[in-house]
Amino acid sequence: MENLRLSFSQVEEYRAQLIREEHSPQTVQKYLRDIMAFFRCLPPGNSLTKEAVLDFKEMLARRYKTATGNSMLVAVNGFLTFLGVPQYRVRLFKVQRQTFRSRDRELTREEYIRLVQAARRDGDERLALLLQTICSTGIRVSEHRFITAESLGAGSVFITNKGRSRMVLLPEELRRLLRAYCARRGIRSGPVFVSRTGRPLDRSNIWAQMKGLCARAGVEPAKVFPHNLRHLFAVTFYRLERDIVRLADILGHASIDTTRIYTFISPEEQSRALSRLRLLI
Numbered sequence: 001m002e003n004l005r006l007s008f009s010q011v012e013e014y015r016a017q018l019i020r021e022e023h024s025p026q027t028v029q030k031y032l033r034d035i036m037a038f039f040r041c042l043p044p045g046n047s048l049t050k051e052a053v054l055d056f057k058e059m060l061a062r063r064y065k066t067a068t069g070n071s072m073l074v075a076v077n078g079f080l081t082f083l084g085v086p087q088y089r090v091r092l093f094k095v096q097r098q099t100f101r102s103r104d105r106e107l108t109r110e111e112y113i114r115l116v117q118a119a120r121r122d123g124d125e126r127l128a129l130l131l132q133t134i135c136s137t138g139i140r141v142s143e144h145r146f147i148t149a150e151s152l153g154a155g156s157v158f159i160t161n162k163g164r165s166r167m168v169l170l171p172e173e174l175r176r177l178l179r180a181y182c183a184r185r186g187i188r189s190g191p192v193f194v195s196r197t198g199r200p201l202d203r204s205n206i207w208a209q210m211k212g213l214c215a216r217a218g219v220e221p222a223k224v225f226p227h228n229l230r231h232l233f234a235v236t237f238y239r240l241e242r243d244i245v246r247l248a249d250i251l252g253h254a255s256i257d258t259t260r261i262y263t264f265i266s267p268e269e270q271s272r273a274l275s276r277l278r279l280l281i
Helices: 010-019 025-040 050-063 068-083 109-121 125-137 142-145 151-152 172-185 203-211 226-241 244-251 254-261 266-277
Strands: 156-161 164-169
Touching: 010 025, 010 068, 010 156, 010 244, 025 068, 025 172, 050 068, 050 151, 109 125, 109 226, 125 142, 125 172, 125 203, 125 226, 142 203, 142 226, 151 156, 151 244, 164 244, 226 254
Parallel strands: none
Antiparallel strands: 156 164
């Protein structure tokens, strides 16, 4: 294996493997993009050695933030395992886990309310209800297609995503709002949030529509993206229930480690907690 040379056909084979493993299209694209970045760092002839992988890691350390570098290394490590050369894998960068959340990108409840109100003032009932649906259930933006006219009667929806399935409850008030919306739009079956052609809304269009609310809502654009609605749901749920296992089930996480980020307190809350220790004389 010392003279292994990589080819683009191997990348295509890996893409097919990722699809068979039921990774999302976004994940597949991201992995392939990272692998192509790795290819660009290889020596002439695309000769693969452990040194070449270490050089790539060194480049990531210089050019990217730790989290971004690690995500790219995960993609490359997976590719190397697929090729049958796990000995060429490299360790991820060490990251000191934060015990508090950053306020820079976190959407507050007040800001969320302003976004919904801005959508209503624009006359965009569909967007106002979609924001509330994501934020009151904790679903991923790509999962909105599972919210159907039929599910509004059942009070729950069965969601399948990333090879896992879970039941999501729909709050009664949300069901009432969506039933009235469907009645006005003549939606009797299928997904609730659809385009004029009847297709489920695309996530990129939802993203753009949300960004369009920022100025009128007085919310920093860096805070406005669909996942932050899911984040707000998770943080609010944990503050009320303090049940991380239940929260992981609701969000559809395979590991509680993924859910732990929603248990972190803000810097202000941590500062107050430290003051309550009363250890300064």
